[in-house]
Amino acid sequence: NAGVTQTPKFQVLKTGQSMTLQCAQDMNHEYMSWYRQDPGMGLRLIHYSVGAGITDQGEVPNGYNVSRSTTEDFPLRLLSAAPSQTSVYFCASSYSYSSGNTIYFGEGSWLTVV
Amino acid sequence: TQLLEQSPQFLSIQEGENLTVYCNSSSVFSSLQWYRQEPGEGPVLLVTVVTGGEVKKLKRLTFQFGDARKDSSLHITAAQPGDTGLYLCAGAAYGGATNKLIFGTGTLLAVQP
Numbered sequence: 001n002a003g004v005t006q007t008p009k010f011q012v013l014k015t016g017q018s019m020t021l022q023c024a025q026d027m028n029h030e031y032m033s034w035y036r037q038d039p040g041m042g043l044r045l046i047h048y049s050v051g052a053g054i055t056d057q058g059e060v061p062n063g064y065n066v067s068r069s070t071t072e073d074f075p076l077r078l079l080s081a082a083p084s085q086t087s088v089y090f091c092a093s094s095y096s097y098s099s100g101n102t103i104y105f106g107e108g109s110w111l112t113v114v
Numbered sequence: 115t116q117l118l119e120q121s122p123q124f125l126s127i128q129e130g131e132n133l134t135v136y137c138n139s140s141s142v143f144s145s146l147q148w149y150r151q152e153p154g155e156g157p158v159l160l161v162t163v164v165t166g167g168e169v170k171k172l173k174r175l176t177f178q179f180g181d182a183r184k185d186s187s188l189h190i191t192a193a194q195p196g197d198t199g200l201y202l203c204a205g206a207a208y209g210g211a212t213n214k215l216i217f218g219t220g221t222l223l224a225v226q227p
Contacts, residue, residue, distance in 0.1 A: 102159050
C-alpha cells in the first residue's frame with residue numbers, strides 16, 4: 001500500500017545547488033505530475049507526464065526539469081536552486097491522464113533554499 | 115490564466131456549528147474536486163462533481179457544483195474537531211484533454227472542541 005512515495009521529506013539547499021526530488025508510484029498509473037504549494041496560492045502545476053517518455057510543462061515550469069523513463073518514476077530536478085523555489089513539493093499520480101480521474105498525492109517534500 | 119478563489123481563507127468555529135466554504139471562478143470547468151489536506155500530508159480527494167447543479171453528500175459534508183460550472187460550495191453540518199484541515203477546491207479545465215487541475219487558494223478550517 002505504498003501509493004505515491006516522495007523522497008527526501010526535508011531538504012535544505014544553498015543557492016545555486018542542484019538536486020533531484022524523487023517520486024515513485026506502485027499503482028501502474030499512467031499520469032504523474034509535480035505541484036508546488038505556497039502559502040495563499042494553493043497548488044500550482046510544475047510539470048506533468050501522460051506516460052513513459054512523455055512530459056509537458058505546467059503553470060510554473062521555469063527552473064525545473066523532469067523525465068519519465070519508466071511508468072513508476074517521475075523525478076523533479078532543480079537545476080540551480082533559488083530562494084524563490086523554497087516551497088513544499090507534491091508528486092501526484094492518477095490511473096489515466098483523462099480529465100476527472102482521481103489524483104493521489106504523495107506526502108510532500110519540504111525544500112528550503114538559503 | 116484560470117483562477118479559483120476560495121472564501122473564507124480562514125475559519126475558526128466551535129464544535130457543532132455549521133459552515134460553508136465557497137469556490138468561485140470566472141472560468142467554466144468540466145469537473146470540480148474538493149480535497150482535504152492535513153498538516154504534513156498531501157491532499158486527499160473528498161469528492162468530484164461533474165454536472166452543473168449537481169449535489170453530492172458525504173456524511174455531514176454537502177458539495178454543490180454551480181449550474182454554470184464556474185463555482186462550487188462545501189457545507190459542513192455540525193462540524194467536529196476531526197474536520198479541521200485545509201480544504202482545497204480544484205477544477206479540471208473545460209475541454210481539457212488531460213488531468214491537469216487548477217487549485218483554489220484554500221480554506222483553513224479549525225474546529226474547536
